[in-house]
Amino acid sequence: MWVADRGVASATNRAYLTRGGGHYIHAENCATPPTKPAPPLARPGRYHTVADNLRVKEVHVAPGGDGDGPARTVRFVVCHNPDQAQRDATVHKLAPPICVSR
Known part of the structure; x- marks a missing residue:
């Protein structure tokens, strides 16, 4: 492992x-919101509360993100901390955008 x-x-x-x-x-x-959610984050499913500040859900995604097809799926355990998500949203809202020049 x-x-x-x-x-x-x-x-x-x-x-x-x-x-x-x-x-x-x-x-x-996954604190920074992507422009397009990753397949595991976009998949429906119920979160299960495992602690006061932690919810989890299990998601299986086939290669390409098209769902559970005959191909070998990849297992994801999506964890969500509502308190941290709220703090992250506040920081992203208040922080100035970062510009990177190349």
């Missing part, structure tokens, strides 16, 4: 981690 953050999220790295039947847990912070 490998545990990693988003720095090793490429498809190549994930394939390497699963060679020989290996498994991985990949953590990613």
Whole structure:
């Protein structure tokens, strides 16, 4: 079992981690709202409260994000902290936009 953050999220790295039947847990912070939600975040499903400040839901997404087809699906456990989400929304609302010039 490998545990990693988003720095090793490429498809190549994930394939390497699963060679020989290996498994991985990949953590990613979704505090910055994406322009298009990732397939696991866009999938419907009920959250289950597991603590005062933590809700989780399990989502299975087929390659390409088209749902549960015959292809091997990828399992996601989506965690949501309502208190942190509210703080993040306030920070994003108050913070000036960051401009990056190249």
